């Protein structure tokens with residue numbers, strides 16, 4: 399082929415892609431929906447793709463631009479794909495709850511044959527999601543939380559030892575790293591029954607792989623782009639793999655070894671793995687400790703396979719340690735900046751502990767109203783939601799109430815939690831950290847969908863109780879003994895990282911303890 403022919407083919411190809419994108423970018427106009435003017439290739443997300451803004455800040459800009467135009471919703475483009483964004487909270491409720499059947503799935507590409515660990519609840523779709531969700535729901539009741547409480551408390555001693563050391567040598571500590579090691583130890587222990595030891599050893603394998611799950615390096619970003627641009631059917635056909643092989647190998651081995659060991663030695667522990675073994679061998683979670691297979695004839699329900707068990711354990715690890723560590727980090731940041739609130743909280747912790755003989759107990763934690771309904775944790779999650787937004791996909795055409803616009807099957811949706819949490823219509827002076835926003839009177843005045851740190855509707859976070867409990871246990875352990883102040887190494891005013899999928903602070907949060 400001569401050079402002229404090659405040049406001709408390239409020109410034809412580029413012109414076709416350009417013409418296709420031009421046509422695609424008229425999608426929202428053709429459907430009669432106001433939209434953000436896209437740019438070639440980037441669509442409406444140039445700042446996000448070029449990493450000038452993080453996910454939360456970028457979608458907050460999009461939300462604010464629709465809101466300032468008085469719109470209830472709007473259209474945008476992710477590369478060439480149309481994305482719908484609800485702004486009005488009744489419409490958010492319609493999508494997440496009222497018309498859930500039209501918007502059941504998270505729109506994430508999974509091929510369990512190639513990526514068995516990706517078959518966790520967050521990624522699953524339709525009937526398989528429904529089936530696994532109903533099996534897992536009983537593992538997160540308050541009774542089960544009570545059962546796992548002591549494991550959480552046991553992990554606080556390492557946390558206290560490290561802070562004691564930093565207090566003595568008067569050195570600041572990057573608190574996100576420390577509390578991530580705490581939550582890694584808690585989840586490792588509760589989900590896998592393994593002492594991860596990452597508080598003692600910051601480079602433990604669990605901590606290393608935990609960090610890796612949330613590192614979005616170039617390869618991950620390219621894979622993410624491929625998944626957005628190439629149709630699913632083609633990805634399945636070519637066996638496209640997303641999961642890093644070393645992460646997969648590590649977690650698969652941990653789960654399989656633990657399952658085999660427990661089954662061979664008839665070991666029962668009060669943890670999540672025990673409940674998974676019940677699902678694997680008995681098809682349901684029961685109150686008994688027993689998890690060995692039932693005799694033929696007594697079997698109820700369907701069983702989980704070993705791969706499904708591994709995927710759920712991996713999902714809980716990934717979804718559980720970083721989100722709770724993020725909550726604890728922002729709570730400590732705000733407490734360091736608001737010493738009066740910190741004093742109030744420490745007073746409550748002291749009073750409750752005194753009533754419970756100086757011990758951190760489940761009932762004691764449940765009595766901490768300033769920590770809990772107070773307001774304090776909700777205000778942290780409002781101002782800094784760890785997951786800044788959630789995707790959905792439309793699986794049945796849906797007519798937006800009161801308009802002619804139809805969201806077509808296959809259209810992606812983005813629900814911008816962070817933007818809603820910072821909307822002055824619902825939270826006046828939104829940058830201010832004010833726990834009183836969550837007293838009963840103020841809460842009652844707000845639209846229930848103005849607070850979405852755990853999502854809403856049938857797809858709401860299944861581990862919220864667990865996540866809140868471990869954050870509270872960790873915070874109580876810190877605040878009962880230490881006063882926290884912000885070290886000058888923290889870049890203030892803080893900026894959110896533009897590279898992390900979860901909300902996190904650029905340069906970290908450096909805390910001094912005394």
Ligand code: HEM
Nearest residue numbers: 519520714717718721722785788851852853854859861865
């Ligand atoms: C403070 C901590 C946490 C926060 C802020 C958080 C937040 C969220 C959010 C926003 C979603 C998406 C909901 C939606 O799309 O509507 C979610 C889903 C999920 N979370 Fe959490 N989460 C936390 C802790 C945990 C923990 C500790 C676990 C497990 C032990 C967990 C497991 C999950 C799972 C499995 C899903 C998927 C649910 C489904 O699709 O049915 N999360 N979480």
